[in-house]
Amino acid sequence: MFPEECKYTKEHEWVFVEGDTAVIGISDYATGELGDIVYIELPDEGSQVHQMDPIGTIEAVKTVAELFSPVTGEIVEVNEAIIANPEIVNKDPYEEGWFIKVKLTDPEELDVLFSHEEYAEFLGEQEE
Amino acid sequence: MALKTPLYDSHVEWRGRMVDFAGFMMPVSFEGIVAEHERVRSQVGFFDVSHMGEIEITGPAAEEFADYVVSNRVKKMVPGQICYTVCCNDGGHVLDDLLVYKHSAERVLMVVNAVNTKKIFKHLSALRRDGVRVDNRSGQIGQIAVQGPASRDLLLESEFCAPVREALRNLEYYRFLTFDYRGGEVILSRTGYTGELGYEIYLQAEKAGAVWDELLEGGRERGAAPIGLGARDTLRFEPAYCLYGHELDESISPLEAGLSWVVKLKKGDFIGREALLVEKENGPERKLIGLELKDRGIPRQGFPVLQEGKEVGRVTSGTFSPTLRKALALALVKRSLPQEAGGLAVDIRGKGVPAQRIPIPFYQSHVND
Incomplete structure (x- = not known):
């Protein structure tokens, strides 16, 4: 259900690292929990973010969630497509529905994130 | 502990996301709120509303009693008629909003919100007098709402409705008919909570599953x-129907919530009347208004409504309207707020998002189609 090459957080963000850049989004589990997403607020390109800081807001029809940055660094790209059409995130959370790209300051931080296997286990506990 | 409705197994089979609502395991969504919303606006959808409470008032003084405990006119209704009303406390605040079904002067059914069933049953039982029986029948009755433009045709085509086909074809809004289904009474009413043409079916709980399956299966081609x-x-939000716990509760009067049309102060005595008379005389403190956000964000219940930075009220319900594709809110605000008030905003987590007052209902209902 969710890509093996990504790292994950307890808050259900995913991180995919390409060189020194992390692509960040939210997991399929998160979109399922939220339901139809109708509005996304993200920081501007060039903003500095810190690991586990709340950096954005995801509003669904019934509920609202905060987006936490899984990493520290500078935002180098924001996915304008999901701001214009938030339903993309529901349809395709791992590809078209990515949120931001962050140039990593400290790649070692990635170690504290869940591996695919750990996230699967974590989701199993959530279901119980 | 959460109770299961008679349709629980069907919800699981349809892969509903189940949540605890008012002590019942209920489906919050199936294919997604927006898709389900659009299905009801354009085709037809089925709601399990078995969690609703059914309280039956019977006896020679049933009608008299019902008329005394709710604000709308029960005595004036004809058999087979339904009214929407509120049940107030002595202070004129709302204990519940409900439907009253008049079978006859000796038999009246009250359909109350699941969260309030016990409270209202206790309230009515305490007021009970000679010539009146009050029975909580909630546990024995299943309830199915069939809502949407295709609802009438779907029911007309069904085997289930065959015994009343002609009467159903001509059934008017807020009227009901009854018939026998396999030895148990069925109430079929033209009512609903969606703003679309729609019907609600009350029947013995143990028969609800079979009827639900039959109607749903028979209606697949209609969507x-x-x-x-x-x-x-x-x-319910788009046509601005009140929801208990949002637009109504024990601190809100029906006059504030825009329900003066169900408060019949001239009908004679009823609980809460005196307080409501005084309130009407002085003017209610608050009024329910509609707001449209002019910037991005979703207003939610409890968010402050600001005018020129000062709080003038609170959001009672707010969401993204799937039909209008806008972020809208219902809000209770000070009555003194002018009709054309400018400088309005909703405080969304500390940020004032500009808002404009717009008329309610947000969506013109099609209940009379």
Whole structure:
């Protein structure tokens, strides 16, 4: 259900690292929990973010969630497509529905994130 | 402990996301709130509303009693008629909003919100007098709402409705008919909570599953599918139907919530009347208004409504309207707020998002189609 090459957080963000850049989004589990997403607020390109800081807001029809940055660094790209059409995130959370790209300051931080296997286990506990 | 409705197994089979609502395991969504919402606006959807409470008032003084405990006119209704009303406390605040079904002067059914069933049953039982029986029948009755433009045709085509086909074809809004289904009484009413043409079916709980399956299966070509509580809320929000716990509660009067049309102060004595008379005389403190956000964000219940930075009220319900594709809110604000008040905003987590007052209902209902 969710890509093996990504790292994950307890808050259900995913991180995919390409060189020194992390692509960040939210997991399929998160979109399922939220339901139809109708509005996304993200920081501007060039903003500095810190690991586990709340950096954005995801509003669904019934509920609202905060987006936490899984990493520290500078935002180098924001996915304008999901701001214009938030339903993309529901349809395709791992590809078209990515949120931001962050140039990593400290790649070692990635170690504290869940591996695919750990996230699967974590989701199993959530279901119980 | 959460109770299961008689349709629980069907919800699981349809892969509904189940949540605890008022002590019942209920589906909040199936295919997604927006898709379900659109299905009801354009085709037809099925709601399990078995969690609703049914309280039956019987006896020679049933009608008299019902008329005394709710604000609308029960005595004036004809058999087979339904009214929407509120049940107030002595202070004129709302204990519940409900439907009253008049079978006859000796038999009246009250359909109350699941969260309030016990409270209202206790309240009515305490007031009970000679010539009146009050029975809580909630546990024995299943309830199915079939809502949407295709609802009438779906029911007309069904085997289930065959005994009353002609009467159903001509059934008017807020009227009901009864018939026998396999030895048990069925109430079929033209009512609903979506703003669309629609019907509600009350029947013995143990028969609800078979009827639900039969109607849903028979309606597949018309687009029939189950709808969860999430879309039930957005569907009621657009035509600005009140929801208990949001626009109504024990600190809100029906006059504030825009329900003066169900408060018949001239009908004679009823509980809460004196307080409501005084309130009407002085003017209610607050009024229910509609707001449209002019910037991005979703207003939610409890968010402050600001005018020129000062709080003038609170959001009672707010969401993204799937039909209008806008972020809208219902809000209780000070009555003194001018009709054309400018400088309005909703405080969304500390940020004032500009808002404009717009007329309610947000969506013109099609209940009379």
